[in-house]
Amino acid sequence: MHVLILGGTTEARRLAELLAAEPVPGLRVTNSLAGRVSAPRLPPGEVRVGGFGGADGLAAWLREHEVDALIDATHPFAGRISFNAARAAATAHVPLLALRRPGWVPVAGDDWREVESLEEAARSLPGIGRRVFLTTGRMGLAAFADLTDLWFLVRSVDAPEPPHPPRMEVLLDRGPFTLDGERELLRRHRIDVVVTKDSGGAATAPKLRAAREAGVPVVVVRRPPVPDGVRVVAESEQALRWLATRPAFPAAG
Known part of the structure; x- marks a missing residue:
């Protein structure tokens, strides 16, 4: 199984760390960073830096590298890549999950x-x-x-x-x-x-x-919406459990 994590966030690094903590034979994880920060905090595992060339380029990358699951764990305001990911996943017929930390909620005294x-x-x-x-x-x-x-x-x-x-x-x-x-x-x-x-x-x-x-x-x-039809989870552990339910996940056999 090949998992592509669109990352650059704390949640993406946490998921990569969970996957690396107990290596699963036959599982390949690629972490993709946009490259907008000069010295990013690199997650464990394979890392690629840079864009894909829009939704079509990402779909082609998913096919070429035989990706079995795509996790969009980008920043909540990285709206363009999230919509490109949704289009690419649909085009390449790859399961997609969005990993998004919850937004802030005002409390008494906030203005x-x-x-x-x-x-x-x-x-x-x-x-x-x-x-x-x-x-x-x-x-x-x-x-x-x-x-x-x-x-x-x-x-x-x-x-x-x-x-x-x-x-x-x-x-x-x-x-x-x-x-x-x-x-x-x-x-x-x-x-x-x-x-x-x-x-x-x-x-x-x-x-x-x-x-x-x-x-x-x-x-x-306010943060932009997640594309329609995309499943969303709030924690890296939830994303890990979702991966474990995929038919191609090595442990599933």
């Missing part, structure tokens, strides 16, 4: 302003605050490039490239982040509004609690 896109987030900011903690990564900063009257603290793994806001400080860092660290960051930079994508997970959630404690509003970009 969330939910929007549908980065562009809508940018349009809403002038009426909310003037010192922005932008935690949406280095991709998509062009949406905020025209906000010349606001100051931005941008946190990302790699340095962003133009276009981006003219009044900006860059903080190169990678999660997980601590609650004390997020509290201090908001205080030191006098942040009065946070912008984030609803990526879910615990690694970057402390900023939400820090904002709640400080009474700072949070602009939350």
Whole structure:
């Protein structure tokens, strides 16, 4: 059996670790990374880096490499690859599972302003605050490039490239982040509004609690939907159990 994991997330690495912990004879696992981060955390096992050339290219790769199961464990906001995966899996007749961490849920005391896109987030900011903690990564900063009257603290793994806001400080860092660290960051930079994508997970959630404690509003970009008809699980262990039910899984015999 050959399993292709479209990865780059904590959940994808966890699944690869589970599969590598007790090797199954006859099982091949390929981890695919998009290559957008200069120094990614590599999962155990075989790794390929780079795109496939759209849905048709991915379907051709699935056929050429005789893939028996495809797991889309990409970031919740990697919408294009998820739809390409659904199309490719249908074309190549390969079973597909989406592994998605649950989104965040507001609690008492949160001041969330939910929007549908980065562009809508940018349009809403002038009426909310003037010192922005932008935690949406280095991709998509062009949406905020025209906000010349606001100051931005941008946190990302790699340095962003133009276009981006003219009044900006860059903080190169990678999660997980601590609650004390997020509290201090908001205080030191006098942040009065946070912008984030609803990526879910615990690694970057402390900023939400820090904002709640400080009474700072949070602009939350809703995540795109999973393609219709694709089964979704929330945990790597669930994906492992799904794989074990596939007819081609070595242990199934």
